[in-house]
Amino acid sequence: xxxxxxxxxxxxxxxxxxxxxxxxxxxxxxxxxxxxxxxxxxxxxxxxxxxxxxxxxxxxxxxxxxxxxxxxxxxxxxxxxxxxxxxxxxxxxxxxxxxxxxxxxxxxxxxxxxxxxxxxxxxxxxxxxxxxxxxxxxxxxxxxxxxxxxxxxxxxxxxxxxxxxxxxxxxxxxxxxxxxxxxxxxxxxxxxxxxxxxxxxxxxxxxxxxxxxxxxxxxxxxxxxxxxxxxxxxxxxxxxxxxxxxxxxxxxxxxxxxxxxxxxxxxxxxxxxxxxxxxxxxxxxxxxxxxxxxxxxxxxxxxxxxxxxxxxxxxxxxxxxxxxxxxxxxxxxxxxxxxxxxxxxxxxxxxxxxxxxxxxxxxxxxxxxxxxxxxxxxxxxxxxxxxxxx
Numbered sequence: 001x002x003x004x005x006x007x008x009x010x011x012x013x014x015x016x017x018x019x020x021x022x023x024x025x026x027x028x029x030x031x032x033x034x035x036x037x038x039x040x041x042x043x044x045x046x047x048x049x050x051x052x053x054x055x056x057x058x059x060x061x062x063x064x065x066x067x068x069x070x071x072x073x074x075x076x077x078x079x080x081x082x083x084x085x086x087x088x089x090x091x092x093x094x095x096x097x098x099x100x101x102x103x104x105x106x107x108x109x110x111x112x113x114x115x116x117x118x119x120x121x122x123x124x125x126x127x128x129x130x131x132x133x134x135x136x137x138x139x140x141x142x143x144x145x146x147x148x149x150x151x152x153x154x155x156x157x158x159x160x161x162x163x164x165x166x167x168x169x170x171x172x173x174x175x176x177x178x179x180x181x182x183x184x185x186x187x188x189x190x191x192x193x194x195x196x197x198x199x200x201x202x203x204x205x206x207x208x209x210x211x212x213x214x215x216x217x218x219x220x221x222x223x224x225x226x227x228x229x230x231x232x233x234x235x236x237x238x239x240x241x242x243x244x245x246x247x248x249x250x251x252x253x254x255x256x257x258x259x260x261x262x263x264x265x266x267x268x269x270x271x272x273x274x275x276x277x278x279x280x281x282x283x284x285x286x287x288x289x290x291x292x293x294x295x296x297x298x299x300x301x302x303x304x305x306x307x308x309x310x311x312x313x314x315x316x317x318x319x320x321x322x323x324x325x326x327x328x329x330x331x332x333x334x335x336x337x338x339x340x341x342x343x344x345x346x347x348x349x350x351x352x353x354x355x356x357x358x359x360x361x362x363x364x365x366x367x368x369x370x371x372x373x374x375x376x377x378x379x380x381x382x383x384x385x386x387x388x389x390x
Contacts, residue, residue: 035096036154042069043098049215050313052165054078058086060093079111083118091119098158100129103138112141122148126158130169164316172310176334178319178326180354181341187351198343202378212238214318220325221247230257240265246300250275270300302332327357335387342381
């Protein structure tokens with residue numbers, strides 16, 4: 001590193017080379033990574049959608065004197081809570097925050113002004129906020145106030161934490177996670193259609209946690225007709241996601257539980273112009289939102305569905321099946337992540353598989369997962385990963 005580059009980085013000036021200088025700089029501060037990991041862990045405690053998950057810690061003389069995380073949209077941001085806990089000890093301290101502090105007035109005042117007023121000397125953050133209202137303005141404001149700003153520490157972990165928020169801000173679309181439960185031989189039901197329960201109790205509880213953390217859950221009409229699911233998060237303190245049923249011909253029964261069982265979450269049925277107008281009116285009279293989204297071959301346009309959900313500030317969608325709907329998302333290139341539960345049992349026969357559709361002609365065309373993780377959940381195994389597109 002030449003002298004000019006070193007001087008620019010030590011002053012916290014961004015460089016075209018990205019995080020390379022950040023790696024060099026942070027090697028000299030062994031506690032930085034530890035403190036940032038604490039901030040990342042704090043961030044995961046909040047449910048602030050459509051805002052990002054953010055955690056913050058204030059450190060003075062090597063000790064944490066303030067902690068905070070963004071609990072819910074409209075509430076105080078992580079930085080403000082951490083500064084309030086630190087009080088006068090914030091003067092001359094370092095603030096570790098998992099995303100660029102905001103510099104605009106939204107539901108709450110700008111965090112940059114609170115940081116400046118508190119007398120913070122140094123701010124460490126993993127990444128910029130891609131929201132057009134922020135996007136570097138927060139860091140610029142802090143630097144103009146004489147605060148040392150360093151960006152890049154644990155950037156990959158921060159991206160992973162807010163994958164849904166970041167995708168939505170960059171593309172306008174929600175993050176799509178497809179989830180299924182299958183037997184060891186790849187079946188999601190028996191040849192007669194029985195599917196309750198392939199996985200054990202622990203796996204089902206984890207699915208409810210996943211539902212609670214996602215903004216929407218989507219299923220196909222065949223799943224509704226076969227299982228009559230509630231599509232709710234049945235855990236203490238759980239939050240029901242928006243319930244979405246993809247139903248091209250509007251075959252959903254008016255007595256389906258997703259319509260009749262009370263929930264704070266709304267129910268949306270995505271259909272096409274094939275749907276009988278009388279049925280649309282009946283559903284709407286029961287409080288169901290009906291979206292007509294015509295796509296190719298008389299099917300619901302899944303990309304338009306995601307656009308509508310994105311406009312509604314839905315950051316993440318959990319697609320739970322069945323095999324036809326999952327195949328539709330996969331074939332359209334709309335899937336970001338996969339969560340596959342594998343149960344230690346064999347069904348045999350010609351039961352349905354988790355991803356149907358046309359499939360690929362050769363293994364060379366098969367889709368692959370990256371960043372794969374495998375863990376045991378009770379008697380079952382959960383395989384998760386990011387779907388790599390061609």
